[in-house]
Amino acid sequence: MNIFTEKKQIQNYLKPLKNKRFSIGFVPTMGALHQGHLSLVKEALQHNDYVVVSIFVNPTQFDNATDLKNYPRTLERDTELLETLSGNLVIYAPEVSDLYGDNAKSEQFNFDGLEFEMEGRFRQGHFDGVGTIVKRLFEIVLPDHAYFGQKDFQQLAIIKKLVEKHKLPLTVHGCPIHxxxxGLALSSRNERLKSDYKEAAPFIYKTLKDAKKQFGTKSAKTVTEWVEKEFRNHDLLKLEYFIIADEDTLKTVNRKSETKTYRAFIAVYADDIRLIDNIALN
Structure with missing residues (x-):
């Protein structure tokens, strides 16, 4: 398996493939790979001639320096996992300087308001960091298709908006939550959960499923209040937010409409580990 650490290297590798009209799939990651990541790579391999997996812990999307410092970096293990897959697979694992030079700062983006909802309310500047790194990676790899998990549904919506507004020549695909x-949504952070919190964490998805059942007959406000009460009564898990939003605008729902599609989003602290999840409601 080819592993490149510099953008010039991977561009020199990919250019002749593009010239021969081979399709390039792309799965951007921050490493610490798990089966959720592998499911994205498998999807990409199924539909493309070559697939690039980037492994890069992006400093500009962390609003918490401790979280950035503690984020697991496991390139050797990640490589071993990817080697279990068959297909034309390439790893791009750059240093910060390769992507940012001496100035690891975010560009500023306008995502038509998507960036101010949910995660944007609690993680200032986060989506400028996401937009900066994803746009740079797209410009380096020049993929035909890129694959992202729906666990980060808001991020997926923002990346689609990025591609649309900057007229980037690729298709973004959202893949089901693994x-x-x-029931706990797979995340690189799950491995850091202490045993009692890991045992408690499936309560998050259970609550989402119960909220979905209630949403069929009750108002968004009633369901939200019920979820908030459930977490107030929980001994270990602390709710940061639960929001029912329009899938297109990500704006919080006040009154349901039969013509719109809704999704419930949640962020929970299990000790100092922040977990997010979401579920389609209709």
Whole structure:
């Protein structure tokens, strides 16, 4: 498996493939790979001649320096996992300087308001960081298709908006959330959960499923209040937010409409580990 650490290297590798009209799939990651990531790579391999997986912990999308410092960096293990897959697979694992030079700062983006909802309210500047790194990676790899998990649904919507507004020549695909057997959405952060919090964490998805059932007959406000009460009564998990939003605008729902599609979004602290999840409601 080819592993490149510099953008010039990977561009020199990919250019002749593009010239021969081979399709290039792309899965951007921050490493610490798990089966959720592998499901994205498998999807990309199924529909493209070559697939690039980037492994890069992007400093500009962390609003918490401790979270950035503690984020797992496991390139050797990640490589071993990817080697279990068959297909034309390439790793791009650059240093910060390769992508940012001496100035690791975010560009500023306008995502038509998507960036101010949910995660944007609680993580200032986060989506400028996401937009900056994803746009740079797209410009380096020049993929035909890029694959992202729906666990970060807001991020997926913002990346689609990025591609639309900057007229980037690729298609962005959202892939289903990959879950553990107990329902917990797979995340690189799950491995850092202490045993009692890991045991408690499936409560998040259980609550989302119960909220979905209630949403069929009750108002968004009633369902939201019920979820907030459930977490107030929980001994270990602390709710940061639960929001029912329009899938297109990501704006919080005040009154349901039969013509719109809704999704519930949640962020929860399990000790100092922040977990997010979401579920389609209709």
């Amino acid at each position: 879950r553990e057997e107990n």
